[in-house]
Amino acid sequence: MNGRVSQQEGFAAMALRLRSAGVVNHDLLKAVEQTPRSNFCPPQHQDDVYSKRLIPLDCGSFMEGCDFAVRLLHCLNIKPGQRILEVGTGSGFTAAVMGRIAERILTIDRYQTLVSSAQKNLEKAGIRNVVARHADGSSGVPGEGTFDRILITAAFNSLPRMFSDHLVSGGTLLVPIMMSETQCRIVRVSRTGSRFDREDLFDAPYLPIVPQLASFL
Template identity: 85%
Template sequence: MSARVTEQEGFAKMVLRLRAEGITNHDLLKAVEQTPRSHFAPPQYQAEAHSQRTIPLDCGSFMEGYDFAVRLLHSLNLKSGQRVLEVGTGSGFTAAVMGRVAERVLTIDRYQTLVGMAQKNLEKTGVRNVIVRHADGSAGVPGEGTFDRILITAAFNSLPRMFSDHLVSGGTLLVPIMMSETHCRVVRVSRTGSRFDREDLFDAPYLPIVQQLASFL
C-alpha cells in the first residue's frame, strides 16, 4: 500500500469517528487532509501516525493522537486571516494545519531539538506562513503583540493571565489546566472587550509546563 493511500485511509477513518461528535468543519478538515500526518511522526512510529494513540517525540514530548489533535483545533474555531500563537510546537503538525487556515502562525518551544525537527517537517509540507521559534512559553511572548487565537499544549495550574492579555477582543485561548496532580482538562477562554468567559471542554494528556529554555536539548 502506498504512503498516499495510507494517508487517505487514515484521514477518512478519522473523519468518520469525529463526525459522530459533530465535528464537520470543512475548512479545518480540508487543512488536515492537506497535511500528511506521516511527515510529522518519527520513522519508527509511522504505523501509528493515524491512530488515536499519543506518539513519543524527543525531549519527553509527544504528538497528540490524531483524533485529539483535530478535536483540539476544532475547539479553537480557526478562521482565515487570523494571527495565531501556539505554545508547545512538538512535531509541528498542529502548527502546519493551522497555517493552512490562518494568515500567520507563531509557534514556540523550549527545546531546540523540537524546533529544528518541526522546521524540517514544515518544509516537507510546504507550509510557509508558520514561524518556529526557540523560546520559553511559560511567561507569555513579550513584544509579539496580540493574537486572534492562542493554543497552549502544556498545562498550567490556573488560567495564565499573561496569555489572556495577548488575546484580541473576540479572541479565543485554549489552555490545559491541571485540576489535580493527575487530572488535566482543556479550557477555552473567550474574550469580549474586558470580559473573559471560561468553558471547560475535555480531558487532556498534557503535562505541567516547564519554565525556562532547555539547556542542552
C-alpha cells in the same frame, strides 16, 4: 496495500470518527487532509499516523492522537486572516494545519531540538506562514503583540493571565489546566472587551509546563 493507500484509509476512518463526534468543520478537515501527518511523524510510528495513540517525540514530548489534535483545532474555530500563537511546537503538525487556514502562526518551544525538527517538517510540507521559535512559553511572549487565537499544549495550575492579555477582543485561548495532581482539562477562554468567559471542555493528556529554556536540548 501500499503506504499511501493505507494512510488515505487512515485519514478517512479518522474523519468518520470525528464527524460522529460532531466535528464537521469542512475547512479544518480539508486542511488536515492537505497536511500529510506522516511527514511529521517519526518513521517507526507511521502505522499510528491517523490513530488515537500518543506518538513519542524527542525530548520527552509527544504528538497527540490525531483525533484529539483535530478536536483541539475545532474548538479554536480558526478563520482566514487570523494571527495565532501556539505554545508547544512538538512536531509542527498542528501549526502546519493552522497555517493552511490562518494568516500567520507563531509557534514556540523550550527545546531547540523540537524547533529545528519542526522547521524541517514545515519546509517539507511547503508551509511558509509559520514561524517556529526557540522560546520559554511559561511567561507569555513579550513584544509579540496580540493574537486572535492562542493554543497552549502544556498545563498550568491556573489560568495564565499573561496569555489572556495577548488576546484580542473576540479572541479565543485554549489552555490545559491541572485540576488535580493526575487530572488535566482543556479550558477555553473567550475575550469580549475586558470580559473573559471560561468554559471547561474535556480531559487532556498534558503535563505541567516547565519554565525556562532547556539547557541542552
